[in-house]
Amino acid sequence: MAASVTSRALDLLGAFGPEHRSLTLSELARRSGLPLATAHRLVGELHKWGALARLASGEYVIGRRLWDLGLLAPVQSGLRQAASPFLHDLYGATLATVHLAVRDRVEVLYVDRLAGHVSVPVVSRIGSRLPLHATGVGKVLLAYAPEDVRAEAFSRLTRVTPYTVTQPARLAEQLRRVRTEGYATTGEEMSLGACSVAVPVRAGHDSVVAALGIVVPDLRRDKARLVAALRVAAQGIGRTLASAE
Amino acid sequence: MAASVTSRALDLLGAFGPEHRSLTLSELARRSGLPLATAHRLVGELHKWGALARLASGEYVIGRRLWDLGLLAPVQSGLRQAASPFLHDLYGATLATVHLAVRDRVEVLYVDRLAGHVSVPVVSRIGSRLPLHATGVGKVLLAYAPEDVRAEAFSRLTRVTPYTVTQPARLAEQLRRVRTEGYATTGEEMSLGACSVAVPVRAGHDSVVAALGIVVPDLRRDKARLVAALRVAAQGIGRTLASAE
DNA sequence: TACTTGTCTTCCATTCACCGGAAGGAGCGG
DNA sequence: CCGCTCCTTCCGGTGAATGGAAGACAAGTA
Structure with a gap:
């Protein structure tokens, strides 16, 4: 049950998937099971760092910095x-x-x-x-x-x-x-x-x-x-x- | 100066780059400026989630889960x-x-x-x-x-x-x-x-x-x-x- | 074998950053 | 105007994060 901050932040990222490329804050909170206020704060940090980007509509998407990182993965x-x-x-x-x-x-x-x-x-x-x-x-x-x-x-x-x-x-x-x-x-x-x-x-x-x-x-x-x-x-x-x- | 857990974890990820695709724990700690014990714990969490993977040599690399996520980024x-x-x-x-x-x-x-x-x-x-x-x-x-x-x-x-x-x-x-x-x-x-x-x-x-x-x-x-x-x-x-x- | 130097890992008492309910604001549709 | 949903901000209590220290391990040196 103990949910460390780190794992919570990661769970927010995990809420994205092929079917869910862009999510609103409340969707993120729902899908990761976090209180809205908490999700808001964590998403803010992820956004500040560049892990998430924000569309004009206000929805969040995976940011370019994660794209960069992903390309470094030695996946085959x-x-x-x-x-x-x-x-x-x-x-x-x-x-x-x-x-x-x-x-x-x-x-x-x-x-x-x-x-x-x-x-x-x-x-x-x-x-x-x-x-x-x-x-x-x-x-x-x-x-x-x-x-x-x-x-x-x-x-x-x-x-x-x-x-x-x-x-x-x-x-x-x-x-x-x-x-x-x-x-x-x-x-x-x-x-x-x-x-x-x-x-x-x-x-x-x-x-x-x-x-x-x-x-x-x-x-x-x-x-x-x-x-x-x-x-x-x-x-x-x-x-x-x-x-x- | 205040370094939230989230930003610290992200900084660990940021330590990777085209020139540094695989890093040991101590390198990660040095490059992100975190105490070794702290880096150890955070890296452990990132690893557990799949954001980092561990090579046979013990070095860490970007994990497949981040690769998946990166591909979702709407970068052009x-x-x-x-x-x-x-x-x-x-x-x-x-x-x-x-x-x-x-x-x-x-x-x-x-x-x-x-x-x-x-x-x-x-x-x-x-x-x-x-x-x-x-x-x-x-x-x-x-x-x-x-x-x-x-x-x-x-x-x-x-x-x-x-x-x-x-x-x-x-x-x-x-x-x-x-x-x-x-x-x-x-x-x-x-x-x-x-x-x-x-x-x-x-x-x-x-x-x-x-x-x-x-x-x-x-x-x-x-x-x-x-x-x-x-x-x-x-x-x-x-x-x-x-x-x- | 004993010592050095580098790794990585575990432990735990302190404290400070995270938590999340609540309240306020913004937009929208009826 | 009201009700609805979404987003944002605030703040005091508390439990999770912290990091120094000590131990385990491996590789190299004498």
């Missing part, structure tokens, strides 16, 4: 740096939305993303987390995940669209094919009108450290070419990672 | 979104490092960046700030900045390389040419071996809202082509911004 920074040029190549070759993702516990965490002009409906953003079973990169990461993670993921096969795979047996079969074929696909399982292909990114020879995927409106056309392009890029990333130790 | 998010595909096009056309920057007071703030395989020595990163007078995008932003900003910038023409323009008269002449010609160039003024070209990005017809630039090893070759490609991209971004209101 080696991976992102190594991958960057290959993502562009891949975009150039496919003109599709490109995704680089890692597994964070039982979710997909998108660490980089590259959107094209003609965008199919894509939900992901850099930093967003999605279920492992409903995305291409997620299936790849799940296929090579340890047993306990797979068990946990199978216990929460939520339906997102009518096409989401929610039958454990069918998903297990798909994962088996991912391991033998070396790539995963989805068809409108996360978002209607969007299909995806993804391949694993390996550091050295064994471990899968990330997944590389693209989102396209239709897969029937030239899946083979897309898979080939993905493989070239994934291998390039892997080599870069290996050479950088 | 409209601009970044509108520009993204055009940056890729520009990279495809030039294979050079591409920069999108805005002016933050008297500095250049890089809001997006796209690096190629063969990278010339480039100092910038997303989120980094550099002086206005020593970079291509900086000169563009300075050329269209209000009078007081220009005055302030002229009062601090620091030398970065032997080629940095530090004479006010010469810089003023260059800015005049930026306005008449519509583009700015630099030659090893920020970093040896790196030249740059940049053009303004206009929303609607008048105001310059950002600058778009590329960095190449040599400019003598095909400056005209590069400027043309930059202009196409900048116009595209401007149109997208205008159509999105």
